[in-house]
Amino acid sequence: MKLLSLSSLGIAAVSVYAASTNTTVSTAGLQSTACVSSSDNSNLYTTVSEVKHAQLFSIDYHNTYKIVNNLSTNSTYVLYQCGSTKPSINNASAFIEIPVKDSAAWSTSAAVFIETLGVQNTLRNLGTAPSMVSACLQALLQNIIDPFNESNSTATDEQEDANDVVFNMPGGEDTNTTNTVYSVEYLESSALGRAEWVKFFAAFFNAEERANKLFGAIESNYNCYAAKADQEYNDIRPVIAWTSYAAPTEYNNNTAYWQISYADYKYVIVRDAGARMLNTTGPQATIFNTAQSFLDALEDVDILIDESFVSYDYNTLLKNYGITDPSKLDYSWLTTSRVFRPDRIQSTSGGLGWFEEPIIFADALLEDLIGVAHPKFVQDGYTPIWFRNLAKNETVVVLTASNCTDIYAQLPDSAQQCSSLDFQSANPSDADYSGVEVNQTQDLIYDLSDSEVINGSDNEGGSHTDSSTHSSSSDAPASLFAQSKASAVAMVAALAALLFMAN
Template sequence: MKLWHSTSLAGLLALLNAGAMAATNATVSTAGLQSTQCVSSTENATTDLYPTKSKVKYATGFSIIYHNTYKVLENRSTNNTYVLYQCGSTKPTVKNVSAFIPVPVKSSAAWATTAAIFLEALGVQNTVKNLGTAPSLVSACLQELLKDVIEPFNDSNSTDTDHQEQKNDVVFNMPGGQDANITNTVYSTEYLESSALGRSEWIKFFGAFFNAEERANKLFDSIDSNYQCFAAKAEKEYDDIRPVIAWTSYAGPTQFNNNTAYWQVSFASYKYDIVRDAGARMLNTTGKQSTMFSTSQSFLRALRDVDIVIDESFVSYNYSTLLKNYGIADPKQANYSWLATGRVFRPDRVQSTSGGLGWFEAPVAFADALLQDLIGVAHPKFVKDGYKHIWFRNLAKSDPVTVVTASDCTDMYAPRKNPAGSCQLIDFQSANPSDSDYLDVEQSRTHDLIYDVAKSEVVNDGSSSHSKDSAAVRLAASLVAGAIVVLGTLAVL
């Protein structure tokens, strides 16, 4: 059995939550569920067993079509079709189907952390019998369930793994993890969505297997509404002052990259949307998914007009190690806004004892919480008393890591709560252009207007030498930009 860990896919994966619904003990609450009982095969097939339906609004990777006694789910990214038919009813005749699954499912398994969190958000974790990537899970209550209720997949023995999978009604996995003899595997690819809300909307995909459309719809609608509120307030307050954010990573020399280090800037589609909605800007590029650099010099040239760096390297390290990996000998001498202001972040604030990151769980499921946290990165004073991050931590300021353990779980069968605050209750603080957080932003913007070469240098590796004339123009641009900022500051004062 080939195991695909969600933590092995760069920039993937996630966690979810369901607000006020509480399922106690070891039984699934019937609130928000439809057609929980099996039907007789002789019952009238013209009766609509699914009066509450899910409609896809943002996600492009899946679709749901309802019939009276069954529903058809399609994963458009993998071209897999799944027919979910009411237990007890006659299996429908549908061609080119990857799996027929009787619903609501009574037992489930999940290899990826994202799938596990979506199930927890729905409050159906009591159906989960097996989990993969168990040591990496950050969810406190899933950790508690893994003690003696949920059995981890034995990925070291394919025979045992197959047996574990086959005893479940459905096994949620990622493409590439299915054996030919496993017929109940369902692929989820929420991490391929081009928007944060599209990723979170996969709660509807998972909800369909439990006839939990009402729960899934209400949960997503609350996420969507809260997200739109955050985006609207950020646009109103910060449209004129948008810091430039770069999502970066470093990979040291290993056998997997021919012992050659490289540096990378990520331009994943969902990051464009959520950075914009947070009142910030992505680094100016041609729109590629990522840009790799073979030298730290070319990498740093690409970051020269960046105000905030979010490092996603797959290693745990401190600020000193980051500076070393980026080839920065003395940050005080380096002419970079993100260094001067100490705005260097990593999405590793929440971890498990084994180093698993909460970043690969909840942010995928809760787009509103992710947006809220990113607004706090872009505009740290948007909350009057200062914002406390959920997943991001300031590496330059040595923000501490929060380690989550099973002891943090208060009710292992309750739906996971959305970590986002209510946008309606947050009084956004207006931006002050004279604030030190924004001075370098204005200089960066003026620099772009005077000399726009960022795009070409980001796309190119930067290995070609730059002429003395180009260097002179850049120096002049920086001096003029600095003068404009000084004049602007004096005008405010």
């Protein structure tokens, strides 16, 4: 697999990492940046964030403090203005003075939320630094931010204690939880719900104005894409399956397995992209113990998105899927070479950009998926940012610190403005739609009752609320767990339990 630099690939959408040569820190869009006196009880937070799509956090505003609730972990974080009297709140998980001056993040997604808000000047420590794909966070890691010393627990504890807040994921091994804040954006049931966690992080930096503006633009652009896709592709909706393979290891009893992911946010975004999701009638029946039963379920799939927790070429995928002669299988995803992986954007160490920007920029993610499902959806064609066609041996883009020219700029949205695009209607005679059933709008139902299914453990998240039958799933990203303060054994155990399916 050939690796290319960002500039040599020529994908304009990804060049958003380059902003300007300015490295000053802007305070525009931040409120109450100064400390107050202990007697001050005036309303400091005139700009507030309302939660519309996210279901797993809430924010309550008071004159000099905020109460942020993680509804998934039942954690309550009391954020009070520096200098003000510390509120008396029972059963609070942590009390954090705001605006936060020194912060740390164990997961790459948390770090990129912070960068998107333009408050990365507060970052002091990051976990699993080599996995970071963001060019400007890589640049900060070279000169300003220190990686967590993961080989020395005492040193790590000291680093954590030196920060006002440490953003982590549930399951991390923090010994000091007085300043630990858990985020679970990956558990949300919609792409917009995941993106709205920018408001959660903004509360710690008094950056509500920035978060509201940012999310408002994402939401508007997302809705435009969804509306246009529904109009142009309502009659031709290819079936998409999100799949993965796990090789035999000591952590899965040396037994290989195959999986089809049914994460709720994928259901929503696949439909919003003008496509259909492969569905099953079995309760949480997603994991197969033979390649043949797995392939049987994929017979009528048009597009395959492989999320195996390995990096490999197309021939290796075929081998792992038990396919010795593709010409003998009349599967649409094989005959039309529509096999993708969300690994186009990487760091030099193989960290995936898939776990960073797509979580925040739901509109860019939707645009990318439309480009996968309907490759001629704009007049000039579209090259997906994160999805790489493995069957066509498309190249990987490697981001480095050299791709950043403004380390303190807000990370911009890589999505195009939907309102300025002319979508091309789906044409049944187009080779890209070979085998796609027309006038089909519902999910493809596949009965797994007779298949060799192990279990349905892909069910960490909230339930899907429409009429379709499928197992609910969070699709908690294993790479994010790898980017938390967990031992190698615990990390792999988490991977085996969650059956890595991206985020």
